[in-house]
Amino acid sequence: MIKKIILLSAIVMPAVAAFAQQNGGMWIPTELNEQEMKELGMKISAKDIFNPNKPAINDAVVHFNGGCTGEVISPRGLLLTNHHCGYGQIQAHSTLEHDYLTEGFWAKTTSEELPNPGLYVDFITDIKDVTSQVLGANKNASDAEIKRNIDRLKEEFKLKPYQSVDIVPMYYGNKYYAFVKETFNDVRLVGAPPSGIGKFGSDTDNWVWPRHSGDFSMFRIYADKNNQPAEYSKDNVPYKPKYFLPISIKDKKENQFTFVFGFPGRTQEYLPSIAIDKIVNEIDPARIAVRDVALKTLDEKMRKDDATRIKYAAKYASVANYWKKWIGEVEGLKKSKAVQKRQQYEAKLISLNPNIKPTIETLTKLYEEQSPYAVNDAYYGEMFRNCQTLRLASNLMNLVAQQEKGKSISGEQIDYIDEMYRNYDAMLDAKVMAKVLALYQQKNNPNFLPQGFSKFSDVQKNMETLDSWTSLSLISGQKTFDGKVIYSDLSKLIKNPEFVKALKADPYYQLASELRAAYRANVMKSYNDLQEKIDHYQKEYMAEQMATDKQKKFFPDANSTLRVSYGQVKGSNPRDAVYYGYQTHLGGIMEKYIPGDYEFDVPQKLINLYNSKDYGVYKDKTGEVPVNFTATNHTTGGNSGSPVLDAYGNLMGLNFDRQWEGTMSDINFDPKLCRNIMVDTKYILFVIDKYANAKHLVNEMKVVK
Structure with missing residues (x-):
C-alpha cells in the first residue's frame, strides 16, 4: 500500500507542477x-525588459512592416x-x-543586400498611461470629445x-x-533560406505540431551617417542599435521559463458567452467556407504551373493562414x-454583483438581433477578399467616386x-x-x-458567364482602352470621362456595384448600428468585470501594440492517449x-549535412540539431517573428x-x-x-553557448 501511494504521488505531483502557470496574457511592458x-x-527584472531611460530589451524589438515583429541581433542592425x-520581399x-x-x-x-521600397520598422521608445488626459473626469466621454483630447495631447508630445x-x-x-515610436524606412534583405527550409511543411503543417520549419529571414536596418532614420540612400550605413539581443544556443529543457x-x-x-457561441457556430x-473554395481552386493550378506558383505564393499563404486558424479555433473552443x-464565469460575476446581469442580458439580446446581419457580413467580406477581380472592381469604384466628388486620388491608392x-x-x-x-x-x-441574384446559384453556368465577361472586361486586363491596359496608366485614365464611362459599363464593375449596393442597403447599417450598441455595452461590461472580480489580474486585449507574454517550454496532451514532446529535430525533416x-x-x-552529421556546435544532447519547440506563451497574429527569450533575456527562439x-x-x-x-x-544558426556558408553573419552576433 505504501509503495502504491509513493508511485501515485510520483505521477500526480509532476502533473500539478506542470501547470504552475495560472495566467496567460499579453501584458503592456510597463x-x-x-x-x-x-x-x-x-x-531579470521588468526594468530590463522595458526602460525608456536607458538601453533595454525593448530597444531590440521592432514592429516589422506594421504586421509582424522582428528583433535586432547584432551591433550592425542585423534583423531577424x-x-x-519577409515573404513578400523575397x-x-x-x-x-x-x-x-x-x-x-x-x-x-x-553591398549585395537588397533594398525594399515601402518596407519599414518601428521601435517603441516610451509608453504612457494617458487615460486621465483623454477621458478627463468623464468616463463616458463622446467619441468627438475623445478625438479632440487625443489630437490636443499628441501636439503636446515633443x-x-x-x-x-x-x-x-x-x-x-x-x-x-x-506609444512613442521611431520609424526606419531603409530596411534591406540580407538572407533567406529556400522555401524547402523556410516554408517546409507549407500549408499541410501550418498551425499544427510537430513542426519542422526553418521559418526565418534576415534583414538589416540602415540609417544616415548620424545613425538616425532616413529614406533609402546608397550613402546610408548599418544602424547601430541602442541594444541588441544575445543569442543562446543552450539546450532547451521542459518547464524552462520563456x-x-x-x-x-x-x-x-x-467577450460574453453569446459572442463566443456566434463565433463557433456562425x-x-x-469564413472557412469561402476560403475553402478559393484555396482548392488556386492549389489545383499552382501545383501544375510554376509561374502561377510564384505569382500566387504570397496570396495563397495569406488566405490559407486564417482559414486553417479558424478551423482550429472552432475545434478548440468546443x-x-x-x-x-x-x-x-458570468454566473459568478452576477453572484458578486447583481448589477452586471442587465448588461449581460442586453449583450445577449443584441448579439441575437445582429446574428443574420453578421453572417452576411462575414460572407460578403470574404467574397471580396478572395475574388480578386471583385476587389479590383471595388477599388476602382472608390477611385471613380472620389474623382466625381472632386477629391484627389493618392499615389498610394x-x-x-x-x-x-x-x-x-x-x-x-x-x-x-x-x-x-x-x-x-x-x-x-x-x-x-x-x-x-439567384441566377448565380449554379457553378458551371457562372463559369460560362464569367468566361465571356473576362474577355470583354477592362478590369480583367483582357480588353484595352485606347490601346492601353487599365493598369498601365491608371492615374491618367481615371481622369478621362470616356474611360470612366467604359469602366462603369464593365460587367465586373456592375456586379461589384450591385453587390455593394445590396449590402449597404440591406445589411451594413443594421449591422453597424447594432455593433455600436454592442461596443457601448462591452465597454460597460469590461469596466464591471474589472470592478467586480478583484482576484483576477486583467490585461488589455491585443491591438497591435507592444506586449509581453510568458510561459514555460512544454509538450502537450491535446487528445486522449496523445502526447507531443516539446522539441523536434532535423531527423524529423x-x-x-x-x-x-x-x-x-x-x-x-x-x-548531405544530415547524412554526414556535420552539425558543429548546433547539436543538442541527443546528437541531433533541434528545429522547433513549443511553450505556453500566449501569442496571436502579429507575434510572428517575435523574439522568444530565456530567463536572462537571451534569444532562444x-x-x-x-x-x-x-x-x-x-x-x-x-x-x-x-x-x-x-x-x-x-537551427537558425546551423542553417x-x-x-548557407554565411559565417560572416554569425560572427556579427553575440552567441551564448
Missing part, C-alpha cells in the same frame, strides 16, 4: 505580471524575423531566372522628425495609452467548453491597385469567383442579395521528406505559429491546451553557418 514571471523562473513575414526580388523563394538568398557583403505617437484605447475604451516580446494583433478575451464557419466556462495586378490571373480568378458567387447565393438570406513535393521537398545540401488545438487562445487562453511554436536558435 505593467508586467512580474510576480508570476519570477515564480516561473525569470531572472520570420520567413513568412517574392518581389524573385524571378524565374533567380527564384529566391526556391533557392534562397544570402548577401555576402552589405517629438523628433522621425518619431510619432499613437494613442490607443485599452480595455474597450476604459483606458488609453500613448517570454515573448512583440506586437500581437487582436484578441477577444473578455461566423467562423462562414473542446475547451469555452461557451460553458464563460457562462459559469494607384500603387495598391497596381500591386494587385502584379500578381493576378484573370482566368484563374474567374474559376474562384464562379464557386464563391454560388456559395454566397446559397448561404445568405435572399433579402440581403441583389435582385435576381527527413522522416517527412518527399522528393519533388510542393511542401515536403528538402534541399540536397541539407540532406523565433516565434512563428501556434499549435492547432490551441488557436482558440485569441478568445479563451488555457495553458493546459495552448502552445506557441518557435524555431530553435540552434546560416553550415547550410
Whole structure:
C-alpha cells in the first residue's frame, strides 16, 4: 500500500507542477505580471525588459512592416524575423531566372543586400498611461470629445522628425495609452533560406505540431551617417542599435521559463458567452467556407504551373493562414467548453454583483438581433477578399467616386491597385469567383442579395458567364482602352470621362456595384448600428468585470501594440492517449521528406549535412540539431517573428505559429491546451553557418553557448 501511494504521488505531483502557470496574457511592458514571471523562473527584472531611460530589451524589438515583429541581433542592425513575414520581399526580388523563394538568398557583403521600397520598422521608445488626459473626469466621454483630447495631447508630445505617437484605447475604451515610436524606412534583405527550409511543411503543417520549419529571414536596418532614420540612400550605413539581443544556443529543457516580446494583433478575451457561441457556430464557419473554395481552386493550378506558383505564393499563404486558424479555433473552443466556462464565469460575476446581469442580458439580446446581419457580413467580406477581380472592381469604384466628388486620388491608392495586378490571373480568378458567387447565393438570406441574384446559384453556368465577361472586361486586363491596359496608366485614365464611362459599363464593375449596393442597403447599417450598441455595452461590461472580480489580474486585449507574454517550454496532451514532446529535430525533416513535393521537398545540401552529421556546435544532447519547440506563451497574429527569450533575456527562439488545438487562445487562453511554436536558435544558426556558408553573419552576433 505504501509503495502504491509513493508511485501515485510520483505521477500526480509532476502533473500539478506542470501547470504552475495560472495566467496567460499579453501584458503592456510597463505593467508586467512580474510576480508570476519570477515564480516561473525569470531572472531579470521588468526594468530590463522595458526602460525608456536607458538601453533595454525593448530597444531590440521592432514592429516589422506594421504586421509582424522582428528583433535586432547584432551591433550592425542585423534583423531577424520570420520567413513568412519577409515573404513578400523575397517574392518581389524573385524571378524565374533567380527564384529566391526556391533557392534562397544570402548577401555576402552589405553591398549585395537588397533594398525594399515601402518596407519599414518601428521601435517603441516610451509608453504612457494617458487615460486621465483623454477621458478627463468623464468616463463616458463622446467619441468627438475623445478625438479632440487625443489630437490636443499628441501636439503636446515633443517629438523628433522621425518619431510619432499613437494613442490607443485599452480595455474597450476604459483606458488609453500613448506609444512613442521611431520609424526606419531603409530596411534591406540580407538572407533567406529556400522555401524547402523556410516554408517546409507549407500549408499541410501550418498551425499544427510537430513542426519542422526553418521559418526565418534576415534583414538589416540602415540609417544616415548620424545613425538616425532616413529614406533609402546608397550613402546610408548599418544602424547601430541602442541594444541588441544575445543569442543562446543552450539546450532547451521542459518547464524552462520563456517570454515573448512583440506586437500581437487582436484578441477577444473578455467577450460574453453569446459572442463566443456566434463565433463557433456562425461566423467562423462562414469564413472557412469561402476560403475553402478559393484555396482548392488556386492549389489545383499552382501545383501544375510554376509561374502561377510564384505569382500566387504570397496570396495563397495569406488566405490559407486564417482559414486553417479558424478551423482550429472552432475545434478548440468546443473542446475547451469555452461557451460553458464563460457562462459559469458570468454566473459568478452576477453572484458578486447583481448589477452586471442587465448588461449581460442586453449583450445577449443584441448579439441575437445582429446574428443574420453578421453572417452576411462575414460572407460578403470574404467574397471580396478572395475574388480578386471583385476587389479590383471595388477599388476602382472608390477611385471613380472620389474623382466625381472632386477629391484627389493618392499615389498610394494607384500603387495598391497596381500591386494587385502584379500578381493576378484573370482566368484563374474567374474559376474562384464562379464557386464563391454560388456559395454566397446559397448561404445568405435572399433579402440581403441583389435582385435576381439567384441566377448565380449554379457553378458551371457562372463559369460560362464569367468566361465571356473576362474577355470583354477592362478590369480583367483582357480588353484595352485606347490601346492601353487599365493598369498601365491608371492615374491618367481615371481622369478621362470616356474611360470612366467604359469602366462603369464593365460587367465586373456592375456586379461589384450591385453587390455593394445590396449590402449597404440591406445589411451594413443594421449591422453597424447594432455593433455600436454592442461596443457601448462591452465597454460597460469590461469596466464591471474589472470592478467586480478583484482576484483576477486583467490585461488589455491585443491591438497591435507592444506586449509581453510568458510561459514555460512544454509538450502537450491535446487528445486522449496523445502526447507531443516539446522539441523536434532535423531527423524529423527527413522522416517527412518527399522528393519533388510542393511542401515536403528538402534541399540536397541539407540532406548531405544530415547524412554526414556535420552539425558543429548546433547539436543538442541527443546528437541531433533541434528545429522547433513549443511553450505556453500566449501569442496571436502579429507575434510572428517575435523574439522568444530565456530567463536572462537571451534569444532562444523565433516565434512563428501556434499549435492547432490551441488557436482558440485569441478568445479563451488555457495553458493546459495552448502552445506557441518557435524555431530553435540552434537551427537558425546551423542553417546560416553550415547550410548557407554565411559565417560572416554569425560572427556579427553575440552567441551564448
